[in-house]
Amino acid sequence: MKEFLQKLGKSLMMPISIIAAAGIFLGLASVLQNPMIVGEGFVSLVNVQQVIGFIRAIVAALFGNLPILFAISVAIGLAKAEKATAAFAAVIGFILFHVTISYILNLNSINSLTTSVDALVEAGSSQLEATKIASAYESVLGYFTLRMNVFGGILVGLWVATVHNRFYDVELPMAISFFGGKRFVPIITTVTIPLLGLLMYGVWPVLGKGIEGLGTVIAGAGAPGTFLFGALERLLVPTGLHHILNQLVRFTPIGGVALIDGEQTVGALTIFNTLLAQPNPDLGMMQEATRFLAQGKIPFMVFGLPAACYAMYKTSKPGEKNRVKGLLYAAALASFTTGITEPIEFAFIFVSPILFVFHALMSGLSFMLMDLFHVSIGNVQGGAIDLTVFGILRGLDTRWFLVVLVGIGYAIVYYLFFKKIIIKNNVKTPGREAEIEGESVVIKDVANIGQTIVEALGGHSNIKEIDNCFTRLRLVLVSTEQVNEAALKATGAAGVVRISDTAIQVIYGPQVEGIALKVKGAAQIEEK
Structure with missing residues (x-):
């Protein structure tokens, strides 16, 4: 199960890389359309703003089709072989999954006309009740269906991957052997995916409410909720399962639910990017959405962990400093710029439980402080790029200066604590490892x-x-x-x-x- 969850977590990261890059472009576009930053003269340049509008349209298309991207990514990531076939089957499966649900809904007279807010109000529902009912449905690739967002795509990807791994090498009788092997996967997907659609038609309304309820509990927990998320996210790093936790808050009701321009928007990252595309986004709503995003990572990724690298370098053996300098410098640079921290974390989390627990608690504290200070910096990575694009360039309303002040404190605390613990407990961080007699060490080539x-x-x-x-x-x-x-x-x-x-x-x-x-x-x- 652990291996399966790790593969699933890895497969979920494929569309995340696209989203992270697209988010940066969206952030820059938002800055270039803000007269408070670039001036009224620049904003009034029609040709420039048309180009920016085109960028927004491309990014919006990516965000709007995240479910099918996740379906394809999960199918590819979990397929044992013939991954191209799995991707092809995932597209078929995703379309037919929502066609099935749409057909069943229509049989029960549930469609875009009967579930519109106006129609529901006219039928006797209050405006609030009508909005809640209408928000339970959406249009996916032109099909009216249940609003499952990314969760629906992941389900389809899991189903297709399971079918694919069972049948991609199946051999059929000679008369129909042409349809065997990898050709059989899209066929069996077409036959079986309606069963998943039928199942989710009955299960999702209950499951969806449960997930939304959990999100309400977390949101109601306030700052302690963000502390627990930040600490748990770091504690899961050694297992690789932190990717799954992150996707839950980014794309499901656990990360929040917001009504933007009359449309229900689900998940912290989705809400943030949707607001970022608005001419005048609701700052309070944006601050709520970013509680679980990049802002909580910046203090320890940009400031804390690079300082920890310096502490490990300073405490390394004199004859080892040149060897570990390149390794620690590269790891610190990766954490500082892009928020990729594992090369640093794996230098200490297995050799010192004290440093690991300290790091996890500091991560939780970072998320909690950013929440309490009402910082508003989104995206997913947490490096200096996110700090610059989604914080500094967007202006003082994001409160990016508080992140920097906290980060400087983090750098000091990380350096002093790491140095003290490494020396006191003789922690075998890079450059301090004991030589193991009889174990052959290959020179790096x-x-x-x-x-x-x-x-x-x-x-x-x-x-x-x-x-x-x-x-x-x-x-x-x-x-x-x-x-x-x-x-x-x-x-x-x-x-x-x-x-x-x-x-x-x-x-x-x-x-x-x-x-x-x-x-x-x-x-x-x-x-x-």
Whole structure:
């Protein structure tokens, strides 16, 4: 189950990378259309504003079609082989899923006309009741259906991936063998996906209310709720399951529900991006939406963890400083600019529970302080890019200066605490590791890093699957007992996580994509 959830979390990150980039463009567009920042003269330039309007239209199209993007991403991420076929089947499945629900709704006289606010008010409902009823439905790819948002896409992706892995290599009798193998996957998807649609027609109204109720509880918890989220999000980092927690607050009612221009908008990130596209967004609503977004990460990602890197460098052995300087500098730079923190975190979370718990509590405190200070900085990463685009450039209303002040305090506290604990408890952070007698350590060879990693993993015969996410090389092996961790760390890995007897993850940071390709080439494993 843990391996499955980690694969699911990794597959959810594929559309997130697009959203993060699109969000930056949307943020810049919002700045360039704000007369308080760029002046009335610039805003009045018709041609420039038309280009900006075009950018907004593109970004809006991405945000508006997130459910199908998640359906495709989950199907690809969980498919064992023939991933292109899984993606194709996911598109078919997503369309037919909503066609099924739309058809059943129409049979019960539930459509866009009967559920409009005006029609419901005319039938006797109050304005509030009518708005709540109408918000339970939406149009997806032109089909009137239940409002399930990203959750519906994830469900379809899971269904298609399950069907795909069961049937992509099926062999049919000779007379119909043409329809066997990967061709059978879209066919069986077409036959079975209406069952999922029928199931969700009955289940979703109850499940949706339950999720929305949970979101109401979290929202009602106020600052303690954001503290718990921030601490738990960091505590889940070693397992990789923090990705799932993040998606829950970004795209489900757990992260909030808002009515914007008469349309129900669900999830913290969706609400923020929708408001960002408004000419005059509701600042209070935006502050509420950003409670679980980038603002809570900036103090420890931009300031705290780089300071921790400096503390680890200062406490490293004199003869090791040159070796660890490059590693820690690259890790600190990644955290500072983009909010990718795992190369730093995996340098201490397994060797010092005290530092790990401290880091998690400081993360929770960061989210809580940003909530209490009514900061309004959105997006997903939490690095200096988000601070600049969604904070500084949008003006003082975002209260970005409070983030910087808190961040400076975080840098001081992180440096002093890390330095004290590392020295007092002799923590084996980079540059302080004890030499293990008899364990062979492979010298880092950039030119042949793929082959070096393969050998450290136990050779070609020990490798079954190779994959990667933003920062981790994810592997399924015959046995993890054959892995040489010291040799992997000598290739530049920040840490190694043994998930089970056959699954392992190696933390390389943002450069993992290129490393994964080299390892696949050296292991002679191709993407199927």
